[in-house]
Amino acid sequence: MPRYLKSIIILSLVCLSAVNAQNQTLQVPFPKITADSLLTMELPKQMFPDHWPGDMTYSEFNMIRRKLTWKRIFLAAMVPGYIHFYIDRPKWGYSIAVVRGSGYLLIAYALADQARSMDGYTNSLFEIPQTPASLQKRSERNLLLFLSGIGLNMCGFATDLAHGDWTIEAEKTSVLFKYKIQLNREVSID
Numbered sequence: 001m002p003r004y005l006k007s008i009i010i011l012s013l014v015c016l017s018a019v020n021a022q023n024q025t026l027q028v029p030f031p032k033i034t035a036d037s038l039l040t041m042e043l044p045k046q047m048f049p050d051h052w053p054g055d056m057t058y059s060e061f062n063m064i065r066r067k068l069t070w071k072r073i074f075l076a077a078m079v080p081g082y083i084h085f086y087i088d089r090p091k092w093g094y095s096i097a098v099v100r101g102s103g104y105l106l107i108a109y110a111l112a113d114q115a116r117s118m119d120g121y122t123n124s125l126f127e128i129p130q131t132p133a134s135l136q137k138r139s140e141r142n143l144l145l146f147l148s149g150i151g152l153n154m155c156g157f158a159t160d161l162a163h164g165d166w167t168i169e170a171e172k173t174s175v176l177f178k179y180k181i182q183l184n185r186e187v188s189i190d
């Protein structure tokens with residue numbers, strides 16, 4: 001055991017020294033932000049080009065810098081309506097959350113009902129023994145409910161992604177046109 005521990009320590013020291021050497025060779029200039037500049041809301045000149053208009057509001061600045069990254073797409077797959085909450089469209093976000101939430105409920109109900117039907121072969125409402133034909137019907141209905149829930153979730157996610165990306169690009173374009181700013185446009189998904 002001590003031999004393995006010794007080799008792990010040596011390997012970690014070698015890796016740390018390599019990372020430290022890389023950090024010393026890569027000197028990335030980052031603008032220094034002081035407490036005074038934050039209080040007066042004056043940001044260093046290196047952060048912005050000289051052609052930014054002085055009358056641009058903070059919300060317009062946010063519209064320009066919003067991007068749809070892969071991290072946000074992954075979060076939107078897990079959190080219903082995430083992209084629309086990110087772009088300050090809470091009505092759309094709540095609508096998508098309701099659609100996807102109902103999809104999750106359909107999936108949960110179908111799975112629970114299918115498990116109950118296979119448990120005791122009884123109808124969950126009246127406790128009446130079921131025939132194989134009625135069990136077949138119940139299984140088909142649960143499959144339909146399950147697939148409907150998956151479809152609602154997929155449609156909600158696709159709406160969140162497509163409409164969210166379209167809104168981000170439309171907001172960027174309108175602000176850039178308003179202030180006649182020409183930027184090197186890049187694809188919004190990083």
